[in-house]
Amino acid sequence: MQTKYDREMTDVDRPIPETSLSAFSSFISGGMGLHFPLERFGDLTRGLRSAAKEFGFEDSEACIQWLMSSPLSERQIETLASYLTVGETYFFRDKAGLDIFEQRILPELIESRRMNSRHLKIWSAGCATGEEAYTLAILINTMIRDSSEWKIDIIGTDINSVFLQKASQGDYGKWSFRGVSDWIKERYFTASDGGKLRIDEHIKEMVSFQYLNLAEDSFPAFMNNIHGMDVIFCRNVLLYFNEEQAVRVVNGLYRSLADGGWLVVGPCDLLHVTSLGIIPVDFESPNLYRKGFPEPLLPTLPPARTPPSESELKPHPAPKPVTQIPKAPTARSGYGEALILYQAGQYDAAAGMLMEALSTGPDTGPAQERAKKMMLLARSRANQGNLTEALIWCERMIAADHLSTAGYYLRSCILLEEGRTEDAAGAIRQAIFLDPDFILGHFVMGNIAFARGARVKAGKSFRHTLRLLSRCPEDLVLSESEGITAGRLKKIIEIAAERKIV
Ligand SMILES: C[S@@+](CC[C@H](N)C(=O)[O-])C[C@H]1O[C@@H](n2cnc3c(N)ncnc32)[C@H](O)[C@@H]1O
Known part of the structure; x- marks a missing residue:
């Protein structure tokens, strides 16, 4: 039963039970990756008390129960992050x-x-x-x-x-x-x-x-x-x-x-x-x-299997850290093996394997198979920072499959990065022409307009992107995004809007 003394205690005075802190610490460890071991429970308590106020709770423990009652929303994550992490920084630090x-x-x-x-x-x-x-x-x-x-x-x-x-x-x-x-x-x-x-x-x-x-x-x-x-x-x-x-x-x-x-x-x-x-x-x-110093460790490759589908390219889990140096894969390897190397961040090895596969593979093979390899090669080169070669492979890929939205999209991203905004705009227009509902296409169109100083046009593209996103479930991984969800892109645009970019 609550005593008068309890009621008069403010939330600041009332300790949060260690069991609640411990449960909450595990909860945010899973949901946000934040690490609060026992010795940091003091920091956790302080952050929680402030966050509870912002969420409208007088009582921090009630706030903990509320937060833990369902998976954390974007808004909750952001508010918690602002109180549980420290923005301490200054010019010329360290x-x-x-x-x-x-x-x-x-x-x-x-x-x-x-x-x-x-x-x-x-x-x-x-x-x-x-x-x-x-x-x-x-x-x-x-x-x-x-x-x-x-x-x-x-x-x-x-x-x-x-x-x-x-x-x-x-x-x-x-x-x-x-x-x-x-x-x-x-x-x-x-x-x-x-x-x-x-x-x-x-x-x-x-x-x-x-x-x-x-x-x-x-x-x-x-x-x-x-x-x-x-x-x-x-x-x-x-x-x-x-x-x-x-x-x-x-x-x-x-x-x-x-x-x-x-x-x-x-x-x-x-x-x-x-x-x-x-x-x-x-x-x-x-x-x-x-990166690359000392020598990169290549991930162990599974036995040869049928090439993975395009969707396997998208949300890729981070590869496990490599602890031993396995043998480099053989040259006969194709798309599937190259994809594994790509996902491990071994872009040079992936590109080498794809070049080999493209030069020795039959020219008469299905054009889309070759296009797929070229696409991964273009991505690998772009990730290596070699935009010139990335562009060459992107263009070859488009020549092999001229209806590829993904090809035009990647081409526009590379051109934009090179500062060739006119050409980037042309490429992204092609992608949108092929697929008018291509969400990332409209987003990149907005970025290009923004880079050209056309703010009204940029705003129009970003708003259109938001309209398309409103039809998608928050957790839908967007096509060609390499794992970015609809909810996340919405967030990126909304934050840009807060900064009066949209
Ligand atoms: C102490 S500051 C470091 C600032 C700067 N890097 C420096 O060293 O001066 C830590 C920053 O990490 C950010 N942070 C914490 N968790 C994060 C996450 N999951 N994703 C992105 N940023 C995060 C915090 O918001 C905070 O701004």
């Missing part, structure tokens, strides 16, 4: 990681790209309010004098849409600048309202922000340009995940790297990463990993 970027990674990348694509792709995964992404842009700006002749894509993603909104605005208070030299502030910021500093437009243009839940979403993906990354910064994020989720996330990050791409994690993220078959580049830089 000097060691940035020194590596400035002194080791960037010079090599710039040197290798200067004579060809002049294109760099960098991902700040778990970017919070954007300071990390802008820091990377500033460092690049200090190193590339002729930056207007380069295409620099720095993409910041986070689970917290309020953070993303702040990142897009680019206004920062004093606390974001602890330890930042005055010359950086003077050179890259201007005074804004309330004593804040605003990031300069030319730095802002190098960076874009989008919603992505690392624990739930599929990546790499062409749709949102999360693939073929030269560098991924994922610092002070992995520590929130349980072991299983961390493994899944790091696998996804690894598969999102171009050949020779770099992964930089934070000092506290180390443990999770070393539990995988991915090994730090060297002793001096334990937070630094590189």
Whole structure:
């Protein structure tokens, strides 16, 4: 029975029973990948109390029961994430990681790209309010004098849409600048309202922000340009995940790297990463990993079987971490084996196998079979960061199957990435012509219009995408999306709309 004393106690005073915290900790571990062992129950309690208020509950325990009564909705996940994770970040945080970027990674990348694509792709995964992404842009700006002749894509993603909104605005208070030299502030910021500093437009243009839940979403993906990354910064994020989720996330990050791409994690993220078959580049830089160094480990291939259907390409579970080096597959292998390598992020090996299969396979074979191989080859090359070859294979694929919506779609994504917006628009128009209800087609059309500065047209395409999405179940995996669901795309567009993009 409740005593008067109980009733007078506020929720802040009343402890949440350990059994409830324990049950809730397991629940969010499964649903969100967040890791709250016993020693972090204090943090869990504090976060829960604040979240409960936002959900309209006076009593945190009642809120726990309510949250656990059904699978978490998008809204619940986002609210919980905003209270259970910390958005702590600031400009030029963790000097060691940035020194590596400035002194080791960037010079090599710039040197290798200067004579060809002049294109760099960098991902700040778990970017919070954007300071990390802008820091990377500033460092690049200090190193590339002729930056207007380069295409620099720095993409910041986070689970917290309020953070993303702040990142897009680019206004920062004093606390974001602890330890930042005055010359950086003077050179890259201007005074804004309330004593804040605003990031300069030319730095802002190098960076874009989008919603992505690392624990739930599929990546790499062409749709949102999360693939073929030269560098991924994922610092002070992995520590929130349980072991299983961390493994899944790091696998996804690894598969999102171009050949020779770099992964930089934070000092506290180390443990999770070393539990995988991915090994730090060297002793001096334990937070630094590189795709293909040491030699990539090829996944064990099952016995030859009939090629998988196209649908097998879509939602692919992350491959298990590889613990031993199996033999490389033989050249006779075809699409099915290449697909396994592709899904393991071994794009070069997949491409090699497909090239072999295409050059030795009978030319008289079904055109669609050859087209399928070419498509996977184009995807592999694009994921390696080799857009030129990806485009060639994409075009060959379209020549072999000129009714392929997927072919035109991939072609438009690659062209858009290359900054060839006119050509990208032509390709996506073809895809939509072939399938007027092709949801990703309308979405990409919106992205292209946006990239061309045609905001009204972009808004129209995004609204049409939302109309088409409203007819789909939330968990429907969208065609050609590599695992992105209808609900997720809706979310991505809605968050863009909040930032007045739509
Ligand atoms: C401490 S901040 C790190 C910011 C920045 N990377 C840095 O090191 O300064 C952690 C960020 O991870 C984000 N985060 C936590 N779980 C996430 C998830 N499942 N998917 C995406 N972002 C997540 C949080 O919202 C928060 O913004």
